[in-house]
Amino acid sequence: MRKSLVVLALAGALALTTAMTPAFAQARTDVKIGLVLEPPSLDPTAEAAAAVDEVVYSNVFEGLTKFAADGSIVPGLAKSWDISADGLTYTFHLVEGAKFHDGTDFNADDVKFSLDRINAEGSLNAQKALYTSIASVEVVDPATVKVTLKQPDGNLIYNLAWGDAVIVAPESADNNKTNPIGTGPFTFKDRVEGDHITLEKNQSYWGTPAKLEGATFRFIADPTAAFAALQAGDVDSFPNYPAPETVAQFQNDPRFRVVIGSTEGETILAMNNGKPPLDNVKVREAIAHAIDRQAIIDGAMFGFGTPIGTFMSPANPDYVDLTAQSNYDPEKSKALLAEAGIKDLTLSLKLPPVEGYARRGGEIIANQLAAVGIKTETTNLEWAQWLSEVFTDKNYDLTIISHTEPNDIGIFARPEYYFQYHNADFDKIIADLSVTSDPAKRSELLKAAEKNLADNYAVGFLFELAKVGVENAKLQGMWANAPTQATDITAVSWAE
């Protein structure tokens, strides 16, 4: 008797808890999105973390220009702009009637405030270097702003689309870290640190209103938990799904859709060009030929990724396929090492904490290098250690890393950068590029830069990260590709 009572009580408790689960509503107007990384604070102008943009970019905050789903740059808070013949003066015509979420009007003063703030002394903007060409910002009238440059800057319109240059209001800017106030189609509702952030539809949005009434971003770092959360319906979409090993299960399940898209993440085997013997181009070339890219993509990324032969996304119209120049050829690799007079080479391989490309990829690369006689000493690092040892102190020979910023080939020209690639020809190309705004000439210069990096085997070029998105099959309007790290949900809706 007692036993059956216990069973009854248990069954009752279970029935109660199950009954509390809300019934599936017909037309849903909210979406639950799973993200791997949680944003630290919520101000994209004060944080480097891509996770900030993955929540607020385009949804809460808008810039003068913005990224569209296909990677093109489209008007944002500036409906149009004129560029003077000498390329030194940009006149932006602003949209009218836009308001910040706290009810204050958006106008030219806010634009001046936001742009001046980036370059101000003591500014903590993580991409400050992108906006150094700006000499002054002038308010012509409430709907017109004139930006004067120190020298022509062909990247300005592109760089203004970054999350780091969104327009904020002087009244609310200091509190954006915890209570973001922008002009976008969604307003910030609440946040439980470590768990989720909720956005709500902005009912008085100046542009095309959002189709959803609200959205919740949940932070799930563990790959197994991400799988379970999708399967259990706790999240509707994982735009960057962290468990490629289980993707096939979703592909075979009609409740889900798997979308493989492109990113701006060039994954490379970075080499310390400033340290012997890697200052010798023959040794770098030998390493490049020792690497079998497809084996890494298959083994470490479960087949997701596109081989690259230079530092440019294959999705970019200016991309040149130079993979043949560093094809997999272990015999050639051994010959080059012999030619360089290198024997018994041992290199350090310092890996950041990324399970896929770095940790799994690192094992494969270590084996491939061993096959041509190069030994490696692998060290697994945390991000903070990687930043100080590899990035800042340049105390490394090899590392595997994905550079996910869009259009960032210029980092090879930075004098103190951790590759230590000091190449006068390359520096000249980048210097020319930054003052060229003619599209045809820019394309030519970019291609020359790509070729320079491939010719000099600046680093080992591995593959472009794929964007693996898993979503509810009825969800529409999520970005397939990631031209920038953002989760633009302004066009997302549910099918009947």
Next chain:
Amino acid sequence: MPSFLLGRGISLVLSLIAASVVIFLVLEVVPGDPAQFMLGLNATPEAVATLRQTLGLDGPLLERYFSWIFGLLRGDFGISYTYKVPVAGLIADRIWISLPLALYALALSTLIAFPVGIIAAVKRNSPADVTIMGATQIGVAVPNFWFAMLLVLLFAVTLRWFSAGGFPGWHDPLMALKALTLPAVALALPQASILARVMRSSLLDTLGEDYIRSARAKGLSQGQTLWRHALRNALIPVLTIIGLQFSFLLAGAIIIENVFFLPGLGRLVFQGITSRDLIVVKSVVMLLVFAVILVTFLVDVTYALVDPRLRRAVR
């Protein structure tokens, strides 16, 4: 009793001071610059330097130690480097997940372990005992995170009775308890197995004592003997284990919190370490140390209540 309490109290304070020094120094020598971490790959060196200054990372060692300790004493835990909100608030939010989860798991484990352990001891070498010992052996051997994954696969993915994880907040207490149920079960079963085994062996020891035979001889039934004499004496080692388990459940649920993506204290420390939010790490670890030392203190006091001989022994 007062001198017993005083002695325990002094050792509590000394342990806390020693712990604070160790925690502070360990975090001083951890490699990695919080400012560089926060500003990322493209930051200018000037911006990194400015941020270091803003975060107060440049002062002398002693000064920073004392400003931290005096802050803690006043309840001022500082501002999180990453979240930019007061650490005290972060801890307050998360303790409302970690503490109920620990208590929930502890209650479950005790509720399971006591009857099971007693049955096994009383029916020693019977089929029930053998089954229980076998089951608890498995319970001890199975890692709780693996068990947690099985629970998720069954109850969340297949049956869809529960969410796979997350925490909806306490504004709806039933939903909150529901969200904590699978994690609590995952935490409780291995603990219950340990506790049941300890309960069984401790009870077997006392059941063999002379005074039990005397109690039976003066006419008490088996149940009365068990309840009035054996159980009370068998409780001391069990209490020790419960005390240890509570500390473990409060501070050691990190992996379970990851499996169920629960924003608890353990995960706060874990995230704080990876993102070099050292001020959060320092304060939360200190708080957990405090909790563990306090629980040990309370367990000691409980011993003294259960067994008056221990009060004299300390003198």
